[in-house]
Amino acid sequence: MARQNRSGFQSSWLGGSLQIFPPDVAGDAYFVDATNGASTNNGSSWSDAMATCDQAIDKCTANQGDTIFIAPWHTESEATAATSITTMDTAGVSLIGLTQGNQRPTFTFTANDAYFSVTAANCRVSGIKIISDVADMASGLTLGASADGAEIDNCIFTDGSAAKELVIGISVTAACDGCKIHDNQFYTVDGGGCASAIKLVGESARTVIANNYIFGDYSAACIDGTTAAQTIIIISDNVMRNVDTTAGSVIELHNSSTGLITRNLGQAGKAITDTITAAACMVCENYMSGAVSASGILDPAADAD
Numbered sequence: 001m002a003r004q005n006r007s008g009f010q011s012s013w014l015g016g017s018l019q020i021f022p023p024d025v026a027g028d029a030y031f032v033d034a035t036n037g038a039s040t041n042n043g044s045s046w047s048d049a050m051a052t053c054d055q056a057i058d059k060c061t062a063n064q065g066d067t068i069f070i071a072p073w074h075t076e077s078e079a080t081a082a083t084s085i086t087t088m089d090t091a092g093v094s095l096i097g098l099t100q101g102n103q104r105p106t107f108t109f110t111a112n113d114a115y116f117s118v119t120a121a122n123c124r125v126s127g128i129k130i131i132s133d134v135a136d137m138a139s140g141l142t143l144g145a146s147a148d149g150a151e152i153d154n155c156i157f158t159d160g161s162a163a164k165e166l167v168i169g170i171s172v173t174a175a176c177d178g179c180k181i182h183d184n185q186f187y188t189v190d191g192g193g194c195a196s197a198i199k200l201v202g203e204s205a206r207t208v209i210a211n212n213y214i215f216g217d218y219s220a221a222c223i224d225g226t227t228a229a230q231t232i233i234i235i236s237d238n239v240m241r242n243v244d245t246t247a248g249s250v251i252e253l254h255n256s257s258t259g260l261i262t263r264n265l266g267q268a269g270k271a272i273t274d275t276i277t278a279a280a281c282m283v284c285e286n287y288m289s290g291a292v293s294a295s296g297i298l299d300p301a302a303d304a305d
Helices: 053-057
Strands: 010-014 017-021 029-032 066-072 075-078 084-089 096-099 106-109 115-118 123-127 129-132 137-143 152-155 156-160 166-172 181-182 186-188 196-200 208-210 213-216 221-225 233-236 239-242 251-253 259-262 265-267 282-284 288-291
Touching: 029 053, 029 115, 053 066, 053 084, 075 259, 084 106, 129 137, 129 166, 137 156, 156 166, 196 213, 221 239, 239 251, 251 265
Parallel strands: 029 066, 066 096, 075 106, 084 115, 096 123, 106 129, 115 137, 123 152, 129 156, 137 166, 152 181, 156 186, 166 196, 181 208, 186 213, 196 221, 208 233, 213 239, 221 251, 233 259, 239 265, 259 282, 265 288
Antiparallel strands: 010 017
16 A cells, blocks of 8 residues: 655645644554545545545555544444444554544444444544433443454543443453553443443453543443452552442452552442452552541551551
8 A cells, every 4th residue: 555644744724724743653544534434535644635534544554654634523323233334453543633622534324233342453543522312321431352452532421411321331342451441531421220330241361541530420330340359460550539439449450350459539328448449459559438528538458568
C-alpha cells in the first residue's frame, strides 16, 4: 500500500475551520467524517473522508502503525442485536477522535447486546464517546481475547437516561493481556441495573487501570475482577464513587489476584472495610469513605511499625 500523510504538517478545511495535524504518523493516515464522508472515498484526506470507522479499518495494514482520525461531530449508531458498531480487527491501528465536549465523536447503541469491539492486538481507541440508548445494554466496549496490548484512553462511557443503563462500560475478556485503560470517564444515572464500569471477565495479566473518573450505581463494583485471578494488575490514581447503597463496592478482585492497588480515592455505600477487596495485592495509600459527606480514610488500614 502506498504511504501517505507522513511528513510535515497537513492542513485541510473541515466545517469552515482549518485543521492542522501533527507529523510522525508511523504508518498511513485515514480520515472519517459521517457528515461529509462517503463509503466510496479512499479516506486519504478530509475532502476524501470515509463515512464510518469500519470502512477506514478495512483500509489499514496490520502492524505498520496506521492511524484513523475521526472528525468532530461524527456519529455512528447500531440498532442490530449482537452486532459490533465498530470492530478493530487490524493489529496496531490507532483510532483517534478529535476535539472535546459535545463535538466528541459519538457512538450510540439502541440494541442491548450491540457493542464496540477490539479484537486485534496493539490497538488504541482514544477520544470517543459511547452512549447506551437502550435498557440494559450489556457492554459499551469489549476487549477480545486477542486484543493484547490494547490502549483505551480519554473516552466517555455513559447511559442515555435513567432507564437506558450501560451495564458494563468496558469488558476485558479472559486472556487479553497487557491492556491499559486510562484517563477515561464513566457515568451512570440509573438507580439499578448497572454492574461495573470496568469488568475483568477472566484471567488476564499486566492490566493497567489508571487515572479514570468513575461515578455510578454499580451492583458489583466500579472495577470488578472477582471472576478469576489477575496477574500483576495495576489499579492506580482512579477517583471513584459507587452510589449503590447495599451491594456495590469500589474495587473487587479475586482473592488470588496479584499486583498493585495504589493511590485510589473512592466512596461506596458499603461498610468502609468492604470498599476494596484485593487480598493478595500490594495495597497502598488508598483513601475510601462509606459516606457521601465524609473524607476518606486508609483502606486497608495502615500497617504497624
